[in-house]
Amino acid sequence: MRLTVEAGGLTLQNPTILAAGILGTTGASLKRVASMGAGAVVTKSIGVEPRYGHPNPSMIKLECGYINAMGLPNPSYREFLQELEVARQAGVPVIASIFGANEAEFREVAEGLPGASAYELNVSCPHAKGYGMQLGTDPALVEAVTRAVKGAVDVPVWVKLTPNVTDITAIGRAAQDGGADAVVAINTVKAMTIDIDSGYPILGNISGGLSGPAIKPIAVKCVYELYEALDIPVIGVGGISNWADAVEFLMAGASAVEIGSAVYDGLEVFASVSMGLSDYLERKNMKLEDLVGLSHRVVKHEAHKC
Amino acid sequence: MRPISAKILKVIDETPTIKTFRLDTAGWLKGKPGQFVMVWARGVDEVPMALSYEDGITVQRVGEATEAMFRLKEGDTLGIRGPYGNGWELVGDNILIISGGVGSAPLAPLAEKAAAIGVQVTVLAGYRTKEEVHFETRYRKAGKTLISTDDGSYGHKGFVTDLMRDIDLSMYTQIYCCGPEKMMYRVLGILDGHKMADRSQFSLQRHMKCGIGVCGSCCIDPDGLRVCRDGPVFRGDTLISSELGRYARDGSGRRLKLWL
Ligand SMILES: Cc1cc2nc3c(=O)[nH]c(=O)nc-3n(C[C@H](O)[C@H](O)[C@H](O)COP(=O)(O)OP(=O)(O)OC[C@H]3O[C@@H](n4cnc5c(N)ncnc54)[C@H](O)[C@@H]3O)c2cc1C
Ligand SMILES: Cc1cc2nc3c(=O)[nH]c(=O)nc-3n(C[C@H](O)[C@H](O)[C@H](O)COP(=O)(O)O)c2cc1C
Ligand code: FES
Numbered sequence: 331m332r333l334t335v336e337a338g339g340l341t342l343q344n345p346t347i348l349a350a351g352i353l354g355t356t357g358a359s360l361k362r363v364a365s366m367g368a369g370a371v372v373t374k375s376i377g378v379e380p381r382y383g384h385p386n387p388s389m390i391k392l393e394c395g396y397i398n399a400m401g402l403p404n405p406s407y408r409e410f411l412q413e414l415e416v417a418r419q420a421g422v423p424v425i426a427s428i429f430g431a432n433e434a435e436f437r438e439v440a441e442g443l444p445g446a447s448a449y450e451l452n453v454s455c456p457h458a459k460g461y462g463m464q465l466g467t468d469p470a471l472v473e474a475v476t477r478a479v480k481g482a483v484d485v486p487v488w489v490k491l492t493p494n495v496t497d498i499t500a501i502g503r504a505a506q507d508g509g510a511d512a513v514v515a516i517n518t519v520k521a522m523t524i525d526i527d528s529g530y531p532i533l534g535n536i537s538g539g540l541s542g543p544a545i546k547p548i549a550v551k552c553v554y555e556l557y558e559a560l561d562i563p564v565i566g567v568g569g570i571s572n573w574a575d576a577v578e579f580l581m582a583g584a585s586a587v588e589i590g591s592a593v594y595d596g597l598e599v600f601a602s603v604s605m606g607l608s609d610y611l612e613r614k615n616m617k618l619e620d621l622v623g624l625s626h627r628v629v630k631h632e633a634h635k636c
Numbered sequence: 637m638r639p640i641s642a643k644i645l646k647v648i649d650e651t652p653t654i655k656t657f658r659l660d661t662a663g664w665l666k667g668k669p670g671q672f673v674m675v676w677a678r679g680v681d682e683v684p685m686a687l688s689y690e691d692g693i694t695v696q697r698v699g700e701a702t703e704a705m706f707r708l709k710e711g712d713t714l715g716i717r718g719p720y721g722n723g724w725e726l727v728g729d730n731i732l733i734i735s736g737g738v739g740s741a742p743l744a745p746l747a748e749k750a751a752a753i754g755v756q757v758t759v760l761a762g763y764r765t766k767e768e769v770h771f772e773t774r775y776r777k778a779g780k781t782l783i784s785t786d787d788g789s790y791g792h793k794g795f796v797t798d799l800m801r802d803i804d805l806s807m808y809t810q811i812y813c814c815g816p817e818k819m820m821y822r823v824l825g826i827l828d829g830h831k832m833a834d835r836s837q838f839s840l841q842r843h844m845k846c847g848i849g850v851c852g853s854c855c856i857d858p859d860g861l862r863v864c865r866d867g868p869v870f871r872g873d874t875l876i877s878s879e880l881g882r883y884a885r886d887g888s889g890r891r892l893k894l895w896l
Contacts, residue, residue, distance in 0.1 A: 352852065358856075385680070388682075389848070389851055403888050405888045590850075
C-alpha cells in the first residue's frame with residue numbers, strides 16, 4: 331500500500347519521522363536512521379552558541395518510559411552546518427530543529443542553517459532555562475517567533491508544542507496565526523525521579539521530561555484537540571513504538587508521526603511501523619488519508635444519530 | 637534501568653592516578669569483558685567505565701567525576717547502571733592484546749577469561765612511566781607479557797607500538813586493543829599495513845550521555861555507529877575509514893581535532 335504523504339508542506343515516502351534530539355547530533359547518524367527507513371529526520375535542536383547541556387545522568391530508562399534532561403547540548407549552528415550538509419545526503423527531507431531565546435535568535439539560527447527541508451521550532455523543551463517551554467507557554471511569543479522564522483526562510487516551518495500547558499490549542503492557534511505550516515505535538519512531559527537509596531534526584535538537572543509509552547495517551551489527546559482546533563496539519567509524537575501506535579495517532583488527527591525514544595528498541599522501528607501501517611491499510615482496504623482524523627468523523631457520525 | 641546503588645567493598649590503589657573499586661554487584665551485574673557501566677558519583681556526574689572485573693571498575697583520575705570517586709572509601713556507594721555495549725568477541729585460540737595505560741581496564745578481564753578457557757594469550761602493555769604500571773600480575777598470569785614505558789623507567793623504552801615490531805603479528809587469530817586514541821590509531825595503521833585490520837578489535841571512547849543508544853552524542857563518522865550501543869568494541873576494518881585518530885566530539889557535539 332502506498333505510504334507517501336503530504337505533511338506540513340513536505341512530501342514524505344512514508345509517514346515516520348525521526349524526532350528531534352534523538353540520534354540527531356551528527357549528520358552521519360541522521361543518514362543512518364534515514365537508511366533504516368525513516369521518511370524524514372529531524373536534527374538535534376540547534377541554537378546560537380555551543381552548549382554542553384546538563385551534567386549526567388541526563389537520560390534514564392524507567393519502567394514506564396524514559397526521562398531526560400539533556401539541556402539542549404549543541405555545537406551552535408555554525409558548527410552544525412557541516413553536519414546538516416552530511417545529513418542532506420540521506421535522500422529524505424531533513425528538518426532542522428532550532429531554538430533561541432527570542433525572535434532574533436530563532437531567525438539567526440534559521441538563516442545560519444540554510445538548506446534544511448523545513449524548520450521545526452522548539453518552543454517546548456521543558457528543562458532549559460530561558461528557552462523552549464519558557465517561550466512556548468506564551469501564545470504571543472510563539473506567534474512572534476513563528477512569524478520571524480517564517481519571514482526568514484522559504485521552506486515550511488513547523489512549531490513543536492509543549493503539553494505542559496492548560497490549553498494546548500491556544501498555543502497551536504498562535505503558531506498558526508504566526509504562519510506555521512504544521513504543529514508538532516508533543517514534546518516531553520515535565521517529570522522527575524529520585525534515587526531511593528540516597529535521596530538524590532537522579533537527573534543531573536534534578537528534573538526533566540518524560541517520553542515513551544507513558545506519555546502516549548497524553549500525546550493522543552493533544553493531537554486530537556489540535557486537529558479540531560486548527561486548519562494546519564498536526565504531526566504526532568509521544569510514545570510511538572509500533573504501527574498500532576501510529577494508527578492511533580493518525581486516527582486522532584496526525585498527518586505523520588515522529589518517533590523518538592523507541593529507537594532504544596532498535597532502529598528497525600521506522601521500517602516496521604511503515605510495514606505494519608501498509609498491512610493494516612490493505613486489510614482494511616483503506617488509504618492513508620482515510621485514517622487521518624478518522625476518530626473525529628466516527629464521533630460526529632455517532633453524535634448525529636442521537 | 638535506574639542507577640542501582642552499589643557498595644564499594646574494596647578500594648585498591650593501582651598507581652598514583654589509578655584506583656580499582658570492587659563493588660557488591662556480583663548478584664546482578666552480569667557484564668562480560670569489554671562491556672561498560674555508567675557510574676554515577678551522586679551530585680557530580682555520571683561517566684562511562686569499563687568493567688575491569690566482573691564486579692569492579694578501574695578509574696584514572698582526570699577530572700571532576702573521577703576526582704569525586706577518588707574521595708570514596710570502602711562502604712560508600714556509587715550508582716551503577718549497565719552493563720552496556722557489546723563487549724569483546726573472542727576469536728580463535730591465539731590472541732594478542734595491546735594495552736595502553738588505563739585501556740587495560742577492559743583488556744585484563746579479557747586476558748583472564750581467554751586464558752581460563754585455554755586460549756593462548758600474548759600481551760603488549762604500554763605505560764607512561766614505571767609508577768603507572770598496573771595489572772602486570774594479571775597479564776603475566778594470563779600469558780606472555782611485554783611491557784614498555786615511554787620514559788624507559790621499566791621494560792622497553794618507547795611506545796607499545798615498538799613492541800609490535802619484534803613479533804610476528806600474522807600468528808595471532810585476533811588482536812585486541814584499547815588505549816589512548818593516538819595509540820589505537822597507530823596500532824590500526826600497523827595492522828592495516830599487515831592487512832590484518834579485519835582480525836582486530838578496538839574499544840573506543842566517545843562522549844556519552846544516555847549510554848543506551850538514544851541521544852546520539854557518541855556517534856562516530858562516517859556510518860553513524862553508536863559507541864555506547866553498537867560498540868564500544870569495533871572491528872579494525874570498520875574503523876579504517878572512520879573518524880578514529882582524526883577527531884572526536886565534545887559534550888556539545890562539536891568536532892575536536894585530535895592532533896593534526
Ligand atoms: C566506553 C568507555 C569506557 C571507559 N572506561 C574507562 C575505564 O575503565 N577507566 C577510566 O579511567 N576511564 C574510562 N573511560 C573514560 C572515562 O569515562 C573518563 O575519563 C571520565 O568520563 C572522565 O570524567 P571526569 O568528570 O573525571 O573528567 P572531565 O574533566 O569531565 O573530563 C575529562 C575527559 O573525560 C572525558 N569525559 C568526560 N565526561 C565523559 C562522558 N560522559 N563520556 C565519555 N567521556 C567523558 C572527556 O574526554 C573529557 O575531556 C571510559 C570511557 C568510555 C567511553
Ligand atoms: C534524549 C532526548 C532528547 C530530546 N531532545 C529534544 C530536542 O533537542 N528538541 C526537541 O524539540 N525535542 C527533544 N526531545 C523530545 C522528543 O523529540 C519527543 O518529542 C519526545 O521524546 C516524545 O517522543 P517519544 O515518546 O517518541 O520519545 C528529546 C527527547 C529525548 C528522549
Ligand atoms: S550515549 Fe547516547 S547514543 Fe550513545
